[in-house]
Amino acid sequence: METAGAIIVAAGRGKRMGTTESKQFLPLAGKPVLVYALEAFERTGRFERIVVVTGEEDRERVCKLAAGCRLKTPIIVVAGGKERQHSVYAGLQAVDSDWVLVHDAARPFIEPAQIERCLSAAQERQAAAVLAVRVKDTIKVADEAGVITHTPNRDTLWAVQTPQAFRTVELREAHEHAAREGFVGTDDAMLMERAGKQVHIVEGSYSNIKLTTPDDWHWAEEHIRRYAERDSEIRVEENGAAETARQRKETDG
Numbered sequence: 001m002e003t004a005g006a007i008i009v010a011a012g013r014g015k016r017m018g019t020t021e022s023k024q025f026l027p028l029a030g031k032p033v034l035v036y037a038l039e040a041f042e043r044t045g046r047f048e049r050i051v052v053v054t055g056e057e058d059r060e061r062v063c064k065l066a067a068g069c070r071l072k073t074p075i076i077v078v079a080g081g082k083e084r085q086h087s088v089y090a091g092l093q094a095v096d097s098d099w100v101l102v103h104d105a106a107r108p109f110i111e112p113a114q115i116e117r118c119l120s121a122a123q124e125r126q127a128a129a130v131l132a133v134r135v136k137d138t139i140k141v142a143d144e145a146g147v148i149t150h151t152p153n154r155d156t157l158w159a160v161q162t163p164q165a166f167r168t169v170e171l172r173e174a175h176e177h178a179a180r181e182g183f184v185g186t187d188d189a190m191l192m193e194r195a196g197k198q199v200h201i202v203e204g205s206y207s208n209i210k211l212t213t214p215d216d217w218h219w220a221e222e223h224i225r226r227y228a229e230r231d232s233e234i235r236v237e238e239n240g241a242a243e244t245a246r247q248r249k250e251t252d253g
């Protein structure tokens with residue numbers, strides 16, 4: 001049985017969010033953003049270790065946060081780097097599983113089933129696999145003057161997300177290859193592509209957004225509120241059904 005580890009990158013400063021506190025530590029419905037991803041990975045039961053990459057100054061509080069979650073999966077906390085890519089590479093030093101899933105702490109709505117689908121797809125194909133959603137808008141490519149140069153065929157376009165699953169040795173090699181060439185990319189799949197490796201798409205969900213700007217934060221709060229409402233409606237319905245069943249039992253004797 002091949003093993004899997006996870007890296008959750010949480011060393012960004014969240015400049016585009018514009019808050020003093022980094023977004024991964026902000027409370028969303030009372031729970032720090034980072035905790036959502038930790039709990040989702042834990043719930044799969046598929047990972048022998050979760051490595052959280054954070055700022056050197058935040059290591060202690062991440063250790064405390066993780067301890068407070070009382071997870072069964074061992075958590076390792078390491079310091080990240082200047083760019084996301086450097087943080088992932090730092091996390092990779094603490095992973096010795098056959099497979100590794102890299103996830104953004106800033107994507108709190110990842111669901112355990114999606115994590116499992118991504119890992120299973122990679123293991124079945126014996127190749128990298130990443131979650132992505134189909135692009136809904138028509139995308140234009142423009143030059144520096146803002147003049148459209150062409151319109152790619154939308155059927156070929158995907159908005160990539162995390163988690164992204166890789167054979168650990170291959171991802172490490174791809175990072176080292178990129179570092180040698182002085183290339184810094186915005187996701188890990190890009191580094192694999194440059195190293196000539198196949199990366200498969202696994203259809204994800206539009207709700208697995210990355211909290212990047214204040215608009216995303218407002219969307220996230222609303223999304224959680226709608227879920228809480230839906231859950232309490234389900235509970236009311238379930239309680240109602242249970243009560244009806246009890247009354248029927250009493251009447252029937």
Ligand SMILES: Nc1ccn([C@@H]2O[C@H](COP(=O)(O)OP(=O)(O)OP(=O)(O)O)[C@@H](O)[C@H]2O)c(=O)n1
Pocket residue numbers: 009010011012013014015016017024053080081082083084085087088103104105106107210211212
């Ligand atoms: N040096 C960095 C930069 C980013 N990240 C992480 O990578 C994920 C995706 O990055 P992004 O949304 O760009 O986060 P920030 O870099 O924090 O945001 P910004 O670019 O607005 O500063 C986040 O979970 C972030 O914490 C990281 O671990 N190390």
Ligand SMILES: C[C@](O)(CO)[C@H](O)COP(=O)(O)O
Pocket residue numbers: 084104159160161162186187188210212
């Ligand atoms: C990895 C990623 O979340 C995939 O969508 C994204 O590329 C991160 O990019 P950012 O520039 O750090 O926001």
